[in-house]
Amino acid sequence: MSDTPDSAVRTYIQQHRAAFLDDLAEWLRIPSVSAQPEHAGDVARSADWLVAKLKETGFPVAEVWPTAGAPAVFAEWPSDDPEAPTVLVYGHHDVQPAARADGWHTDPFEPVLADGRLHARGAADDKGQVFFHTLGVRAHLAATGRTAPAVRLKLLIEGEEESGSPHFRALVEAGADRLAADAVIVSDTGMWSETTPTVCTxxxxxxxxxxxxxxxxxxxxSGSFGGAVPNPATVAARLVAALHDADERVTIPGFYDGVAPLTDAERALFAELPFDEKAWLSTAKSHGTLGEDGYSTLERIWARPTAEVNGIGGGYQGPGGKTIIPSSATLKLSFRLVAGQDPDLIEVAVSQWIAQRVPAGIRYDLAFGASTRPCLTPLDHPALQSVARAMSRAFDGQKILFTREGGSGPAADLQDVLGAPVLFLGISVPSDGWHAPNEKVEVELLLKGVETAAHLWDDLAAALSRSV
Amino acid sequence: MSDTPDSAVRTYIQQHRAAFLDDLAEWLRIPSVSAQPEHAGDVARSADWLVAKLKETGFPVAEVWPTAGAPAVFAEWPSDDPEAPTVLVYGHHDVQPAARADGWHTDPFEPVLADGRLHARGAADDKGQVFFHTLGVRAHLAATGRTAPAVRLKLLIEGEEESGSPHFRALVEAGADRLAADAVIVSDTGMWSETTPTVCTxxxxxxxxxxxxxxxxxxxxSGSFGGAVPNPATVAARLVAALHDADERVTIPGFYDGVAPLTDAERALFAELPFDEKAWLSTAKSHGTLGEDGYSTLERIWARPTAEVNGIGGGYQGPGGKTIIPSSATLKLSFRLVAGQDPDLIEVAVSQWIAQRVPAGIRYDLAFGASTRPCLTPLDHPALQSVARAMSRAFDGQKILFTREGGSGPAADLQDVLGAPVLFLGISVPSDGWHAPNEKVEVELLLKGVETAAHLWDDLAAALSRSV
Incomplete structure (x- = not known):
């Protein structure tokens, strides 16, 4: 390979690969489980470790940002071009709980490198994907001969993502001036598969x-009174059953208000993906598909809003029977929203709908959790094309396809508060086992992430400058 | 009061009242809790105690009848008239669990007599109501000068009623020859109120x-997969919601097959009862009524079949939210049946209905518990009129009204196996607190039970002889 920028990046990465993996392993040894109070000190230690490492990487600014919960990390590396656009990278340094007893073959917090995979809690979600930006920016500088990045590069690495990011929005609002960016790169998602690199939109x-x-x-x-008084478990069940019509469309009035219809171009792009329903069902650990009429499985999970019961309970749930009318019932509902929907309006619509359906004689309490806005970057956004180009270079010119993510993340708060488009750069694959025992990351893909990051800043600087 | 049979009965009862209450208290001290294995010895002791007491009362035959579970007691006292009809009294000597910690003001197994009430677990349900037959038959003999009862009197007092009578049917089938009777008197129910004596039909x-x-x-x-795969909690809820139509009628095809419509006479009798919806709701600890269109509350609980969810569970039921599609859901349904319905056919109808409603991708297991047949004695049955007459004498000539019981009991097995009409003689009142802390029985009503039993055998002997 000649000394093109691409080969220079690869050469640099190969030279630093061992140290990069050693450093990552050191970070993965810190059990920064944000959901478990006994690990609060570890989450703090993880933040401190990252600050030190980012300084070592060359970031002139690297700070712990405290929150009312676990600390985040902020870092900044100005460009040598004062006109350069600003890019904010988002990730998180906290991890899901993990214990040998859950089915791990090795200690979840003692990283093991085997068969090209690095096994540890957080290897893919999300320390590995945060960490590829450190070697990425170094490779970017090395390959281009720069002393500072082509963009003003900022990092915000939160410490509570696995606990639902309870203080994230407040953090972003409080730090909005310093976080201001022309684009946000979220490195906390994945791609379609080992062989189909994709960018999430x-x-x-x-x-x-x-x-x-x-x-x-x-x-x-239930003998003495059954048939004559309202049963709260029946009411709970009727609410759930009434959520959908026979076409599996959500029936709540106003629910679909503002939802942009899928365009033919978007549907065509989804259809390009090598979707194998059998394989997908196996990933979903499910035994059949069911969803809104007129949409494919991918369309249903990526581009259509849903109503789902996450939990229901009431009355006797032990073995055998118990002839009672339960005193109470509980219901957890969640609604996935797509671009054009406003969680605040959905909450109003849901509240009204419930109020109309609970019969006399049943009292209820309704509480909403913190909501997350949907985010969507248009396919023709120049920054999105830039991410796809950088990724294609890392993947030897392979065509990059586009996906979406059915889940929800705090990235939407960044889009919302900072008013910047959100782009997703992730190299994790479905088999990485996020939140599951034996989480791993594919080392070659991790290095493709480094490589993509190394290519991205020049391309993005140009794309964002043109688009301004 | 002159020395009529009625006053002779009363005199006899007054003379033996103290000993009767002392004996009952002794029995109530035995914590014969059939549901708690550690009390198995107490249940056996309770059976032995009762056998001894029945022998002392004069029953020539009094035996413990073992079962695969807790023992029953059988006793028999032939009439001096070889042509006399046979009557079998049913009750139970086991009790519900009880502990001070549940809210009892006194030790549940240390009877306390205060303000005309005897407080103890089992005082009303069912030891008190079994026991009034001992003094009842003695008063019957004393007042009539007989040396043996006017009927061939049999007693079957089971030891597992509070555990769902798992071995009762087998016991009745095995002992059918010795249990054979022309009528069954069940003393394990109650009456409308302290001031409205009633007979259950x-x-x-x-x-x-x-x-x-x-x-x-x-x-x-639920983000990655929500909206595209079937959710078992949704399926459970849809089953529950589909059980009833908008008129709260059960929708399962065939469910109402064989149900005899309420006659005008029956409805008129129900309407004679001093039903106060507010008071009833207070007893039901409920805040509204809801039931099948076109029926009153009493008709709904006594004369109409129902479908009720006793328990539902699936997914996350802890505090806050958890964005999952649950792996499984559980549902407990029960159906109260009325005369004309066959539990076996209902089970078939329910099975078919469920099979048709569970979507592809959801697997299910369905298990039925032991069923209980409905029982109903026609209002014009001579034995029923006999019970009402005996009760009226005990209640100073007061008119006896008729009720039904919404619950279900093993009495139906007696009707079914022995082919005998089932009559209910109970003096317990709603405030007695069956299964609740501080169970009690009103002593004056208990003695009215004794008195009714004392009057019953002559009347019933005549009624059953006429009806043969």
Whole structure:
């Protein structure tokens, strides 16, 4: 390979690959489990470790940003071009809980490199994908001979993503001036598969609620009273059943208001992906598909809003029977939202719909959790094309396809507060086992991530300058 | 009062009242809790105690009848008239669990007599109501000068009623020859209120089932997969919601087959009862009524079959939200049945209905519990009129009204196996607190029970002889 920028990047990465993996392993040894209070010190240690490493990488600014919960990390590396656009990279340094007893073959916090895979909690979600930006920016500088990045590069690495990012929006709002950016790069998603590199263009939003329904003051005898008083478990079930019509469309009035219809171009792009329903069902650990009439499975999970019951409970759930009318029932509903939907309006629509459906004699409490807005970057956005080009160079010229993500993330808060388009750069694959035992990252893909990051800043600087 | 049979009965009862209450208290001290294995010895002791007491009372035959579970007691006292009809009294000597910690003001197994009430677990349900037959038959003999009862009197007092009578049917089938009777008197129910003595004419039957619904092999992410695969909690909820139509009628095809319509006479009798909806709701600890269109509350609980969800569960039920599609859901349904319905046919109808409603991709297991047949004695049955007459004498000539019981009991097995009409003689009142802390029985009503039993055998002997 001649000394093109691409080969220079590869050469640099190969030279630093071992140290990069050693450093990542050191970080992965810190059990920064944000959901478990006993690991609060580890989350703080993880933030400190990252600050030190980012300084070592060359970031002139690298700071711990405290929150009311676990700390985030902020770093900044100005460009040598004062006109250069600003890019903010988002990721998180906290991880899901993990224990040998859950089915791990090795200690989740003692990284093991085997068969080209690095196994550890956080290897893919999200320390590995945060960390590829460190070697990425160094390779960018090395290959281009720059002393500072082609963009003003900022990093915001939060510490509570796995706990639902309860303080993230406040953090972004408080730090909005320093976080200001022309584009946000989220490195906390994945791509289609090992052989089909893709760029994600958006995530669904989320609204969720908990409904407690109260009937009799205590469980009562279903013989003595059954058939004559309202049963809160029946009411809970009727709410769930009424959520959808026979076409599996959500029935709540106003629910679809503002939803942009899928364009033919978008549907065609989805259809380009090598979707194998059997394989998808296996990933979904499910035994059949069911969803809104008129849409494919990918369209249903990426581009259509949904209503789902996440939990329902009421009355006797032990073995055998118990002839009671339960005193109360509980219901957890969540709604995935797509571009054009506003979680605040959805909450109003849901509240009204529930109020109209709970019969006399049943009292209820309704509480909404923190909502997440949907985000979607148009396919023709120049920055999106830039990410796809950088990725294609890392993947030897392979065509980059586009996906979306059915889940929801705090990235939407960045789009919302900073007013910047959100782009997704992730190299994780479905088999990486996010949140599952034996999480891993494919080392070659991790290095493709480094390579993409190394190519991205020049391309993005040009694309964003043109688009201004 | 002159020395009429009625006053002779009263005099006898007054003379033996103290000893009767002392004996009952002794029995109540035995914590014969059939549902708790650690009390198995107490249940056996309770049976032995009763056998001894029945022998002391004068029953020539009094035996413990072992079962695969807790023992029953059988006793028999032939009439001096070889042509006399045979009457079998049913009750139970086991009790519900009880502990001070549940809210009892006194030790549940240390009877306390205060303000005309005897407080103890089992005081009303059912030891008190079994026991009034001992003094009852003695008063019958004393007042009539007989040396043996006017009927061939049999007693079957089971030891597992509070555990769902798992071995009762087998016991009755095995002992059918010795249990053969022309009528069954069940003393394990109550009457309308302290001031409205009533006779119950029937109980509803019961069929119940447990449905486990299986979707994904594990809980899956509602963002990644939501909207595209069937959710077992949604399926469970849709089953519950589909059980009833907008008129709260059960929708399962064939469910109402064989149900005899309520006659005008029956409706008129129900309407004679001093029903106060507010008071009833307070007893039901409920805050509204809801039931099948076109029927009153009493008609709904006594004379109409129902479908009720006793328990539902699936997914996350803890505090806050969890964005999953649950792997499974569980559902407990029960059906109260009325005369004309056959639990076996109901089970077939329910099975078919469920099979048609579970979508592809969801697997399920369905299991039915032991069912109970409904029982109903026609209002014009001579034995029923006999019970009402005996009760009226005990209640100073007061008019006896007729009720039914919405619950279900093993009495139906007696009707079914022995082919005898079932009559209910109970003096317990709603405030007695069956299955609740501080169960009690009103002593004056208990003695009215004794008095009714004392009057019953002569009247019933005549009524049954006429009706043969």
């Amino acid at each position: 958006g995530m669904r939003g989320l609204a969720d609620c908990e409904i407690e329904l109260y009937g009799p003051d205590q469980d009562i005898h | 029937g109980m509803r039957g019961l069929a119940d089932c447990e449905i486990e619904l299986y979707g994904p092999d594990q809980d899956i992410h």
